[in-house]
Amino acid sequence: MxxxxxxxxxxxxxxxxxxxxxxxxxFLTPFMAFLEARDHALLPRSFRLSGNIVDRVSGEAVSDAAAEALLDAFYAAQDRWxxxxxxxxxxxxxxxxxxxxxxxxxxxxxxxxxxxxxxxxxxxxxxxxxxxxxxxxxxxxxxxxxxxxxxxxxxxxxxxxxxxxxxxxxxxxxxxxxxxxxxxxxxxxxxxxxxxxxxxxxxxxxxxxxxxxxxx
Missing domain, CATH: 3.40.50.1000 (HAD superfamily/HAD-like)
Structure with missing residues (x-):
């Protein structure tokens, strides 16, 4: 049917x-590896992506727009991760x-x-x-x-x-x-x-x- x-x-x-x-x-484990390869990190501070993705150089959380761009790039390369x-x-x-x-x-x-x-x-x-x-x-x-x-x-x-x-x-x-x-x-x-x-x-x-x- x-x-x-x-x-x-x-x-x-x-x-x-x-x-x-x-x-x-x-998802989370490979996404963290993906971020590390781009000088970012996902910190386990709360149950969400927003606010927990940080720039490893500055230590600052990235904007929501930047986080969305990183996630979109991850999905585009998902078969490698x-x-x-x-x-x-x-x-x-x-x-x-x-x-x-x-x-x-x-x-x-x-x-x-x-x-x-x-x-x-x-x-x-x-x-x-x-x-x-x-x-x-x-x-x-x-x-x-x-x-x-x-x-x-x-x-x-x-x-x-x-x-x-x-x-x-x-x-x-x-x-x-x-x-x-x-x-x-x-x-x-x-x-x-x-x-x-x-x-x-x-x-x-x-x-x-x-x-x-x-x-x-």
Whole structure:
């Protein structure tokens, strides 16, 4: 079934929707290395990029515009820096025969083709949506009113909250690859499950699907 406005075809199976940066692909660790190569640094002072990217020569935080330019340059060169999160390839391959998997990445669509090539090269061939829109309406548009299990995995709470609002009954999983910044993250809330890695997320998804004996 083609899902309106997405260009993605789903089957009559459970749906797993996952963020990409810091969930499927390492983001913060390679971004810090990218910044170091350009005489900048990302300091783990709070759970945000803005205000924490500094010029290593002056020690001053860069402007928001400069931070956006650095992030854009990183995305343009992502294939030379980003690597898969631990055990994501094996975990998603294990689900691929029994669930639909869609990547929903919050990045400028102009970088989607580069991301698609990188994901394919890493044996992560699942459909990709690149959008800067709120994720809740996008997940709702994908899943529609199907009576099938739905799981959403993301590192950012506002995205999880957005999906909670628009897709009630969805399993919400907070997963973040970088442990240093994960320790700075706010508490997710009682209705959001926290997974340390993909094997733990997989078990949460399987428990969620067991409510339907024919799923997962």
């Amino acid at each position: 083609w899902q309106p406005g997405t260009g993605i075809r789903l089957s009559d199976r459970p749906l797993i929707v996952s963020d990409v940066d810091e969930v499927v692909l390492e 980003q690597t898969p999160a631990m055990q994501v390839v094996e975990t998603l391959k294990g689900f691929s025969g029994e669930a639909d998997i869609v990547f929903l990445t919050a990045m400028p669509p102009r970088h989607a083709a580069a991301r698609r090539r990188l994901l394919d090269a890493l044996d992560l061939p699942y459909p990709l949506l690149a959008s800067e829109e709120p994720k809740g309406p996008l997940v709702k548009r994908l899943h529609q009113a199907r009576d099938l299990p739905l799981a959403f995995v993301d590192d950012i709470l506002r995205n999880l909250h957005s999906v909670r609002e628009h897709a009630p009954g969805c399993l919400l999983i907070n997963l973040m690859a970088n442990a240093e910044f994960r320790a700075l993250a706010p508490a997710p809330g009682v209705d959001i499950r926290v997974a340390a890695d993909w094997p733990e997320a997989a078990e949460l998804i399987r428990v969620h699907c067991r409510a339907r004996p024919d799923a997962c």
